[in-house]
Amino acid sequence: MRRLLAILASVVTIVVGIITIGDLTIGLPFSNGGVAAVFLRLAVITLAFLIVAGVLNLLIVHIGRIAGRERGFPYSIILLISAFAVIALWLAERTDINTILLNSVQVSIESSLAALVLFALVYGAYRLLHRRLSWAGGLFILTVCIMLVAALPLTEIGVLTDVRNWFMTVPVSAGAHGILLGIALATIVTGVRILVGQDRSYRE
């Protein structure tokens, strides 16, 4: 039975995949983009329904933590109270309070965390020298130092600013394009494997 379901899943994936790619690129004679649009809309609707699963997951996880008195369970209590309060305020059509809560609590906390990212990064770069002392690691640290110093608003370091600009436009841009091209190639290969049913992840 499981094998039959796996074959069915593969057939559905292959058929839907080929129709969608054909319809999106050359436009199939009987649909001209219409069938692909329907498939894509179905995917969007399915994904939208998953938000219910997400809320259920949140409740199950945190109620479980509270019930089991797991480490850090008071945070789960705060999380559940906040979640129910936001839902209650939304039902009472008091979205203005939700907006105030979002702006004054969440945005402030996220901003302070964003500020911490810099320190975590600098510490991480420092640790890199301890852990992997290689020419690539050294070059990475040197580049980080140049970038940080050149970002200072000082007129005396104009040369460094030029170096920084060169770094950004030539090696950084080239490296970024290289990584993105690699990801794009791998995406195509994986996509084709899914399309021909070689990928096992959805059929077991």
Added chain:
Amino acid sequence: METTLAYLTIAIVLATLLINTIATQIARARRDSVILRNIRAYATMPQYIGESLETDRPVHFSFGSLTPGGVTAPLTLANAETFTLLATRTTYGTNTPLLTTSEVATLPIGYDILRRAYRTQGRLNQFQIGAVQWYPDGARSLAFAAALTATMADRRTGSNILLGGFGSELALILDAATRRGQRAIAASDQLDGQAVAYAMSDELLIGEEMFVGGAYLGGRAAQTGAVVALDTLRVLLILTLGFLALDQLLQGALLTQLARVLNVGGGG
């Protein structure tokens, strides 16, 4: 879609399909002769899992902001394969692994990974529904990073394998792991996240290396074939880029010559 672009897209897909099919057949026929290049991160992952099992601590997998409903769908499925292979090894322990995501659409995939891992080992009754956790919301979420650092501390994870969509907030997660003596391997499809992972992760995975976990950890012929196909396409891309760069240096002489040759060939 514009006609030229449409045909080019189909040509690329068909060429990839052809190369992938040939590579898979080669990998099937000459299994021992296909040697994958060494990627230390994949060699280290089972070791980290072993250490976590020995110290009786759970392993943490995270997709970040990857979602199966967009351009990141192939990476989501590739990482799902990697996580499944790794999660299967963790099922011998007493702790259920932890799987986190910031995209609700990835939640069913997360459940499927852990259920499949436990089912493979015949221990489905050990699977805990709370092992898959969703922390909203979306890409570059500092709230997600904050929640993850807290969860990693509360669950006392032994090692963290973070493959997916992360921005610079990954620095907070990796910093928290370091401070608590937890192992961490991270890679991201976003450039800023990848830069952070390079500096702070215990082992490196860059760009397309994230897609090949199945071949390195599973080793089926189809997976190995995909790696060979990817390497072949990479060589072809490098050659094409080299040709175009040379043509640019020669002010378009190469392309003009090529067009003339093709034209002559077509006329003849």
